[in-house]
Amino acid sequence: MKQVSLVKASGICMQFGDRQVLQHVDLEVNQGQVVTLIGPNGAGKTTMVRIVLGLLKQQSGTITKAPELRIGYMPQKLHIDPTMPMTVKRFLQLARYTGTEPIQKILNEVKISHLMDQPLGAISGGELQRVLLARALSQSPQLLVLDEPAQGVDVAGQAELYQLIGEIRDRHRCGVLMISHDLHLVMATTDEVICLNHHICCHGKPEHVSIDPSYLALFGKKEAKSLAIYTHHHNHNHDIAGEIIEKNHG
DSSP states (O other), X not given: OOOOEEEEEEEEEEEETTEEEEEEEEEEEETTOEEEEEOOTTXXXXXXXXXXXXXXXOSEEEEEEOTTOOEEEEXXXXXXXXXXXXXXXXXXXXXXXXOSSOHHHHHHHTXXXXXXXXXXXXXXXXXXXXXXXXXXXXXXOSEEEEESTTTXXXXXXXXXXXXXXXXXXXXXXXXXXXXXXXXXXXXXXXSEEEEEESEEEEEEOOEEOOOOHHHHHHHHXXXXXXXXXXXXXXXXXXXXXXXXXXXXXX
16 A cells, blocks of 8 residues: 655755754655654754744755645643643633544543543643643644653653554554654654654664563563664764764774
């Protein structure tokens, strides 16, 4: 079956002042595919996502999107004034709700239907992330763009949230472009990983952990069930600023 390309970025370059943030970056997200951007802080991941969303204009390179592409965006975090008198339901209603699904059904899907009438400022960090995910889903998106979706969530909650994102992808057959630093948690959900440090260091498909005695000894059986590994080789090294300082040979 031919893959349907939702968004394709080619040769993206971006510079702020004297700082080169992105250097000839390519990525593509197809329908039903989860692509995860990983990399150190300041590597250009959020800048790349903002360019894909159209919030920033790249200095060079091209962005090609499917016609009339519907995008649901989940920001890294949202600061809520705890005194603001707004319920979860009202927050979602104000999000330019354009989808056909009732808000109740969307909240059921992200497993927080019991929070519908709760004040937005009174829910936990993990609950707020699910509300933001529900907000993105309210747009009936063909492409979900998630910037550190597990920000401020405890480890157990992170695993559940990434599993939920995988279920949403399977159910809606949407594409997902995600930023995450929780590499060991996203591997089971991700179809392709792009390692970004101003330029693409490496990219490829993750591999599920095999039932190998050395891995079982290192991670334990419980961890090995959810952990997947991503094997790649760099042909160069970086300094602390991310610049290439040495080519590796052999």
